[in-house]
Amino acid sequence: MPRRTADEVRGNEEGDANSAKRARTEDNRPTAADEEQPNNGSAAAGRPFSEFNLSSGIVQALEKQGIVSLFPVQALTFEAIMRGEDVLVQARTGSGKTLAFGIPIIEKLNSLKEGPTRGRGPAAVIFCPTRELAIQVRDVIAGISGGLSVTALYGGVAYNVQERALYSGVDVVVATPGRAKDFLEKGTLRFDRVKMVCLDEADHMLDIGFKEDIELLLQRVAEQNGSVPNEPKHQTLLFSATVPDWVHTCSFISKNKKFIDMVGQGAMRAANTIKFYRRKCSFGEVSGMLADLVKAYSGRHGRTLVFTNTKKNLPMVDLVIQCAPPTDIDAFIHRAGRTGRAGRKGVCVMLHQPKDEYIVERIERHAKIKFEVLPAPTREEILKAVARDAAEDLARxxxxxxxxxxxxxxxxxxxxxxxxxxxxxxxxxxxxxxxxTKRGLITGAQGSSTIQMVGQRPLPIHAFCSILRNNLGDHLFTRCRDITLLQDMPGCVFDVPEELVPQILAAPIHGMELSVIETLPPIIARELHSGGRGGGGGGGGHQHRYRGGGGGGGYRGNNYHTNRRRY
Structure with a gap:
């Protein structure tokens, strides 16, 4: 595994800083340019506005935000939506989905030429799973809406402000299911004018937790706008980064719907501008590791979004850190998609405990991505990063x-x-x-150093463990953490507490050269399915790595048995 430096991980930050400032509005809300330019191409990848029947108002609004063409998902869906077809669209997060439904919705509502009467109900309703996404979608669509009224309904705020907007009359409502249901039951929200219904993040909207509310809301739409069975008076649009098979069979979307797949079977489901890293980290080390990662890989002038059990939207994100691997693969993809937007490069780092290796493997398999193992930021990298930030502050x-x-x-x-x-x-x-405080390059543990031991010929991992135990004794050997084979040299590396470094370096190990290293060389990543777990006090073995621990066993498959002293 090649060592990735902080500069390599952080490399896109300086080049993107100016464009990020230009794309952001004065009140720091996301613009369409923030959220909608796709993450896999430049303007040259789009199709010019002249190829589509776009109104001058839409074109001017988009150009004002730096958008000069329709990108693939927008171009492939525009005509079908304008023809009134139901569509089911699978596209990566950050590829331009919001404008893909937002542009034709605004164009179609403008063509109705209905006057702005007070108290009118919405002609288009967009449902989103979270308040953050609802606000984001509202802001993007409002940026191209011209004279149409766009409002968002979501929980966590007082009802009266949102009620006033409904009493004044609206054209487009962007809502979370719970708040929409509340206003519907109060009679404040009516669906009698609804011509278009859109579900953003449709897989989440139709999953457990939202499905009942969505079905009720769509039933009320059909009842209030005069639809009859199999002949709805509204058009249904489903947009999602993932489309499970059961979404295709939903009763409220036409059997003749147009399915547009921008991802493809077997393709990576996350944005291809995102670099994925994982960092093994024990629970007690998470807070310290977060601080080091942000300083080294994003810095004071970058924008970082840290995901725990709660989340808050932040536009123009350079670095996403997931503090633990979510068991829901779709949740991982949606979280990672907060970076790598608008043609910018992004970085997603996932912290995980050793026991969660199987979840990491499952995410890689289902999301069609490959994590690089990210060593803990070194002291030198952190110092270089914070010094660079300080120099920028001085210049300002x-x-x-x-x-x-x-x-x-x-x-x-x-x-x-x-x-x-x-x-x-x-x-x-x-x-x-x-x-x-130094961190071990392998474990990330504070107060640890990393030692490299190199011999004259390649040996299996259990042989290196045997050499270390025989020469260091149990009291030192059991403090060696994550003994791992080197990729390009006949040796291994391991982490130890700093106070034990002099004793280990002084040990007379024949034929071996020991040294403290500050940069992790290429190592052989552990094969998650190989070897066995340690017994007793916590040692553990795998084909290329021994985790160490107080007297536990390991390497049953490779004849390394700590408890029986057999090597």
Missing amino acids: VERSATNLFLEQAAELLKDADPTEILASAIAVMSGYTSNI
Whole structure:
């Protein structure tokens, strides 16, 4: 496994910074350019507006936001939606789905030429699974709506503000099922004008937890707009990053629907501009690891979204960190899709405990992605990253502010070296006024160092373990963590507590060269299905790695038995 440096992971940040600023509105809400330009191509990948029957108002609104063409999912769905067909669209998160339904919805509603009467119900309803997505969709569609009224209904806020919007009259409602159901029961929300219904993230909307509410809402739409069985008076649009087989059989979408698959069988379901990394991390190390990852791979001027059990939307994200692997594969894909949007590169890092390796393998298999194992950020990488951020901050200080501190600066420089004073100032700005604790490059454990042991010929992992135990003794060997084979050299690497490093380096191990390393060389990634778990006190063996632990067993399949001293 090649070592990825923080600069390689973080490489897209500086190049994308200016475009990110241009794409963001003054109130920091996402624009269509934030959310809708696809993540797998530049403007050249799109089709020019002139190929489609788009109104000048839509074209001007899109161009104002830096969008100059329709991208694949928008181009392939536009004509079918404009013809009034029901459509089921599978497309990756970030590929432009919102504008794919938003543009034709606005075009069709404008063609109705209905006046803005007070108290009118919506002509189009878009259902979203979360308030964050509802707000995001509302903002994107409002950016191209012209004179049409677009409002969002979602929980977590008072009813009265949203009620006032409904009383005034609306053309497009973007709603979460729960809040829409509340307003429907109160009689505040009516569906008698509805001509178009769209489900965004349709797989989630039709799954357990939403399905009953969605079925009720769609039933009310049919009842109130005068539909009859098998002859609905509204058009149904389903958009999703994943489309399980059962979605095709939904009763409320036409059997003659047009299915547009932008992903394909066997293709990677997440955006192809996202680099996926995983970092093994024990529960107690998560908070410290999060801080180091953000500093090293995103920095103070990047934008990071950390997923736990709750989430909040953030546009223009550079780095997504998932603190634990979700058991729902679709949830992983949707979370990862918050980065790698609008043609920008993105990074998704997933932290996981050793016991969750099987979930990692399952995500790779079903999402058609491949994680790279991400070593813990080194002390040098963290220092380089925070120093770079501090230098950027210094460059942004206005002259008028600098003048306020000239007297104190001159006083400091009287009896001190200017370079040392500036270095101290950068340390304070970066939040590091004392030494930074080292982390093991393999385990990420704080207060650990990584030792490399290289011999003269290749040996299996259990042989290296035998050599270490025989020469270090049980008291030191059991403190060696994640002994792992090197890929390009006849040796292994392992993490140990810093205080034990002198003892281990001083051990006379014949034919072996031991050294502390600061950068992890290529290692042989563990095969998740090989070997066996340790017994007793927690050791564990696999084909290429021994996890270590207090006296436990390992390598039953490879004849390494800690408890029986057989190698």
